Amino acid sequence: MGEGAGRVTAHLPILQVVVPLLAAPICAVLRHGRAAAWLAVLASWSVLGIALALLGQVMAGGVISYHIGDWVPPIGIEYRVDIVNAWVLVIVASIGAVVAPYAIASVEHEIAARRIPLFYAAYLLSLSGLLGIAITGDVFNVFVFLEISSLSAYALISLGRPRRALTAAYRYLIMGSVGATFIVIGIGLLYVMTGSLNMADLAELLPGVWDSRTVKVAYGFLGVGICLKLALFPLHLWLPNAYAFAPSPVTAFMASTATKVAVYMLLRFFLSIFGAAFSFEVMALDRILLPLALVAVFSMSLVAIFQVDVKRLLAYSSVAQIGYMILGLSFASVTGLTATLLHLFNHALMKGALFMALGCVVYRIGSVHIDAMAGLGKRMPWTMAAFVVGGLSLVGVPLTVGFISKWYLILGALEKGGLWIAVAVLVLVTSVMALVYVWRVVESAYLREFSGDEGTREAPLSLLAPTWVLVAANVYFGIDAVRTAGVARQAAEVLMAGIGS
Amino acid sequence: MREEIIVRVGAKILTPFIIMFALYVHFHGDYSPGGGFQAGVILAAAFALLALVYGLGAVQRVLPPWFTRLCAALGVVIYGGVGVVTMLLGHNYLGYNALAHDPEHGQHYGILLVELGVLVTVFGVMASVFYLFAGRGRRDS
Numbered sequence: 058m059g060e061g062a063g064r065v066t067a068h069l070p071i072l073q074v075v076v077p078l079l080a081a082p083i084c085a086v087l088r089h090g091r092a093a094a095w096l097a098v099l100a101s102w103s104v105l106g107i108a109l110a111l112l113g114q115v116m117a118g119g120v121i122s123y124h125i126g127d128w129v130p131p132i133g134i135e136y137r138v139d140i141v142n143a144w145v146l147v148i149v150a151s152i153g154a155v156v157a158p159y160a161i162a163s164v165e166h167e168i169a170a171r172r173i174p175l176f177y178a179a180y181l182l183s184l185s186g187l188l189g190i191a192i193t194g195d196v197f198n199v200f201v202f203l204e205i206s207s208l209s210a211y212a213l214i215s216l217g218r219p220r221r222a223l224t225a226a227y228r229y230l231i232m233g234s235v236g237a238t239f240i241v242i243g244i245g246l247l248y249v250m251t252g253s254l255n256m257a258d259l260a261e262l263l264p265g266v267w268d269s270r271t272v273k274v275a276y277g278f279l280g281v282g283i284c285l286k287l288a289l290f291p292l293h294l295w296l297p298n299a300y301a302f303a304p305s306p307v308t309a310f311m312a313s314t315a316t317k318v319a320v321y322m323l324l325r326f327f328l329s330i331f332g333a334a335f336s337f338e339v340m341a342l343d344r345i346l347l348p349l350a351l352v353a354v355f356s357m358s359l360v361a362i363f364q365v366d367v368k369r370l371l372a373y374s375s376v377a378q379i380g381y382m383i384l385g386l387s388f389a390s391v392t393g394l395t396a397t398l399l400h401l402f403n404h405a406l407m408k409g410a411l412f413m414a415l416g417c418v419v420y421r422i423g424s425v426h427i428d429a430m431a432g433l434g435k436r437m438p439w440t441m442a443a444f445v446v447g448g449l450s451l452v453g454v455p456l457t458v459g460f461i462s463k464w465y466l467i468l469g470a471l472e473k474g475g476l477w478i479a480v481a482v483l484v485l486v487t488s489v490m491a492l493v494y495v496w497r498v499v500e501s502a503y504l505r506e507f508s509g510d511e512g513t514r515e516a517p518l519s520l521l522a523p524t525w526v527l528v529a530a531n532v533y534f535g536i537d538a539v540r541t542a543g544v545a546r547q548a549a550e551v552l553m554a555g556i557g558s
Numbered sequence: 559m560r561e562e563i564i565v566r567v568g569a570k571i572l573t574p575f576i577i578m579f580a581l582y583v584h585f586h587g588d589y590s591p592g593g594g595f596q597a598g599v600i601l602a603a604a605f606a607l608l609a610l611v612y613g614l615g616a617v618q619r620v621l622p623p624w625f626t627r628l629c630a631a632l633g634v635v636i637y638g639g640v641g642v643v644t645m646l647l648g649h650n651y652l653g654y655n656a657l658a659h660d661p662e663h664g665q666h667y668g669i670l671l672v673e674l675g676v677l678v679t680v681f682g683v684m685a686s687v688f689y690l691f692a693g694r695g696r697r698d699s
Contacts, residue, residue, distance in 0.1 A: 082634040
């Protein structure tokens with residue numbers, strides 16, 4: 058038995074991807090929506106278990122390398138888990154584990170019954186794609202998993218109830234495909250120059266060909282392609298509609314995972330494969346990203362203030378929050394990267410909680426228009442309380458995770474001194490802007506009279522419980538940030554040092 | 559085209575050869591150009607030809623839409639299942655050497671089985687997509 062358990066732990070890296078990947082086709086052929094739902098929940102929970110076990114293994118014993126098909130890298134495909142992607146795996150898996158049970162009631166309400174098994178199939182495919190991007194140590198494999206996660210994401214978004222979900226999904230498909238094409242062109246150019254697709258191998262071979270124009274062009278293609286995927290301003294145009302019209306659990310899942318994994322891709326390509334020295338000294342990555350990040354944070358927060366559809370409001374806020382993550386990267390320091398990696402996790406928690414609270418609202422009143430939500434504070438106290446805590450976390454109030462992220466961002470800016478103090482001030486100013494758009498919703502829900510259907514009640518427990526799990530996580534990791542900040546700092550150090558060490 | 563006798567007889571004669579060719583492309587895929595993907599498309603094309611000539615209804619009696627969807631899912635399970643089996647036999651995921659005493663045979667069986675999964679899925683998806691497009695507007699009438 059002990060030997061059997063040992064053999065299972067040796068296969069954890071591949072099981073991380075294979076469990077949801079094999080559960081997906083089984084979901085697709087199940088006739089019964091509930092059966093598919095519970096299979097998806099089971100798969101998502103085991104995925105979280107595997108991710109936590111992998112993080113534990115990496116923290117105890119260092120990098121794990123798994124050779125697919127027993128082919129030795131760099132020829133074979135290698136799954137390589139270090140602290141950076143173990144951290145991303147835990148983020149994606151935790152959100153998946155919370156969203157899956159939440160989806161059961163929400164999906165039955167928002168999606169036609171005959172499509173429900175297909176919904177779970179697409180959800181599991183998307184999950185396995187995102188996990189695959191995070192875990193693999195092979196750049197072409199990254200592209201394959203990117204396509205798996207993206208194609209299923211387009212399908213998931215198109216399941217939204219408003220007819221406009223179709224055009225939103227189509228637009229995302231076009232933009233996403235352009236991004237994916239750019240990424241594969243970049244990967245192709247790297248292959249031409251080095252003859253390798255293995256990340257660790259590429260990191261060793263690339264310094265020899267740094268001077269060539271091909272490598273720089275590859276860098277550009279990869280940068281633009283990945284930034285399309287992570288919706289960095291001004292490449293974010295697909296995001297607001299996609300998030301606003303997708304079914305509620307899809308929005309919660311995508312907003313908390315898809316862009317995070319894209320940020321991870323950016324860090325992995327630019328810091329691990331090309332190397333921090335090449336990115337910051339030769340390509341001046343920090344000087345390109347800094348203005349884009351600042352404009353993203355500022356302009357998108359401003360746009361969010363004027364939205365009347367709360368889902369779209371939060372979608373614009375997401376683009377702004379992605380700006381914070383890129384801002385951390387543009388500091389080109391360990392503290393800045395720590396802020397980025399922390400915010401990956403923290404933003405997943407807050408946006409997950411907020412979008413799930415909105416899903417509860419949709420479940421009861423069918424709309425998230427700011428006027429339709431008037432007076433909901435009394436009708437749906439638990440839902441709106443969840444929204445308020447999530448909102449406070451978004452603003453960055455102490456005792457929530459949002460505060461921890463901003464703390465490290467400002468710390469990173471102050472550490473650099475000089476003009477960077479202005480960046481720290483801007484972070485504070487945009488936090489106030491977040492307060493404004495969160496307050497608009499709170500004001501509508503608590504200070505205005507309810508005008509909707511008299512029978513409106515609190516959302517069912519099956520929706521509230523997962524929502525409050527994330528709300529509780531927002532507070533817990535806001536008070537006890539020692540563990541999360543510790544892992545994030547360790548991961549930031551690994552990224553800055555390069556893949557070889 | 560239902561009245562064109564040459565087309566009807568021609569399609570009838572060609573269909574088994576198209577299916578044979580699909581299987582050839584699959585089983586010879588590890589030594590020559592081809593493989594599961596191409597074989598799946600050719601196999602689906604055989605049924606598309608029949609549907610064009612004899613009508614969608616006639617083909618769907620032989621190859622019902624639920625079956626093509628089942629195929630689409632089944633192929634993925636075959637592919638992933640081969641990996642799971644090699645894991646249970648004590649090798650890494652998709653370590654084909656586990657499948658036979660002689661590693662060379664193991665590699666051979668492994669790639670054929672995995673490509674069979676690809677064939678089944680590609681065939682299922684292609685036929686389903688064809689059915690969806692060919693059946694558009696019929697439900698209303």
